[in-house]
Amino acid sequence: MYDAPKLETALDQQDIKISADKVQVYYGETHAIKDVSVEIEDKTVTAFIGPSGCGKSTFLRTLNRMNDTIDICRVQGNILLDGEDIYHAKVDPVQLRAKVGMVFQKPNPFPKSIYDNIAYGPRIHGLANSKADLDVIVEKSLRRGAIWDEVKDRLHAPGTGLSGGQQQRLCIARAVATEPEVLLMDEPCSALDPIATAQVEELIDELRKNYSVVIVTHSMQQAARVSQKTAFFHLGNLVEYDDTSKIFTNPSDERTESYITGRIG
Template sequence: MYDMNRVENAVGQDEIKISARKVQVYYGDTHAIKDVDVDILDKTVTAFIGPSGCGKSTFLRCLNRMNDTIAAARVEGKIALDGEDIYDRRVDPVQLRAKVGMVFQKPNPFPKSIYDNVAYGPRIHGLARNKAELDEIVERSLRGAALWNEAKDRLQEPGTGLSGGQQQRLCIARAVATSPEVLLMDEPCSALDPIATGQVEELIEQLRQQFSVVIVTHSMQQAARVSQKTAFFHLGNLVEYGETDDIFTKPKDSRTESYISGRIG
């Protein structure tokens, strides 16, 4: 529909999934995000890196309008998903969030059974016509989140009884169950041990086959391992955005270089 928004770019034939232009975010009087322009590609892992408080999580939360829930937050500029402005008056955030799933920093399963955790999204969005279909969605999502083998015999046990890494994968399964087109991950591994982190990273690589993944991370090694594109934020500005390899080997901006070499942050 809005073909003019589609631009040729460096990474193969990938299409632009989300395009952000001149995005400003204010928390009350604080100008948290300044003039951010970024194009997020389909079937690509994009990493947001930067020191604490640089606005990367804030920007991530703009992409599925989670900032709407914060009364003091105000978003300006244009963010388009497949060319449609997500801040348009006619857009219901509920529909948007079914398309743009989210995984949070701390694993936050509902205090319900594993099955109900995964089935919740499909249920409220009416994605399954009957129990068999729902069962299938749950199994597919749990397999997609590499949790099926561990969880298949205890689907009715509470999701809060799983280990931290399993809980986070359950949250990923829950997000995947609504068949989103974009998956936002806000430091998904910061509460996990190295083994669980490795599992989630492997998972991210698989998820990329189906949809676009945006991950906020504090770990530059993680960004280098999992992402194809990296954006570096500093003090609310998008300093540099490009191929992950380029960012880490030949950064253009001196601030990026300082950060990845450990001098700021």
């Protein structure tokens, strides 16, 4: 993730993938994220829940520096990915985003063929040495996106012609094609019907084998179904962060309980 690539040292499997410490985010004068500290584990699905405007999407976007594209946004505090500060001056945000992939609320396939949608990232980052390499990457990614069987016969049809659920799985496949280590998902199912949602949720569970997945969701059932850890945000504060089972059965904070039982939010 530094500008100059360095040799991979022998991978000692850390449990903590991302560690955020006293993160503050400001939009102009607005203090959007207040003093958030959270440790996101590897090979785990972490869900961010909370009412609209509580800052969960903003915080998600600080994790791969997508907020850099917004002029008035300022971030303070430390966010470490594998122990390295991602806001350090040496870090190239473009390289960082290849490592921390992102899937958005609305499916946003590029106006290209299905094949080119997937090949986009690998081509940019030079991950394939030959056409055959690229074919392998595309197939692998589409399989991981659980959409290979549906599109293998029409790889060169436009990606925008797929149904909403297929488009979203295509976007997930596109995100995993660059071999990220973390996958950020910003309400990936909010534009999908229940069947497509179920497919994507199944896929998220699959992805957990290889990646650390962070998902923002408005659906508490979804958080309970797919995640192992849950963070509850309220008014820019991280109220509670714990095992999902504990959050949903025995929350320690009153506000969390009010939210999951439907009294606020």
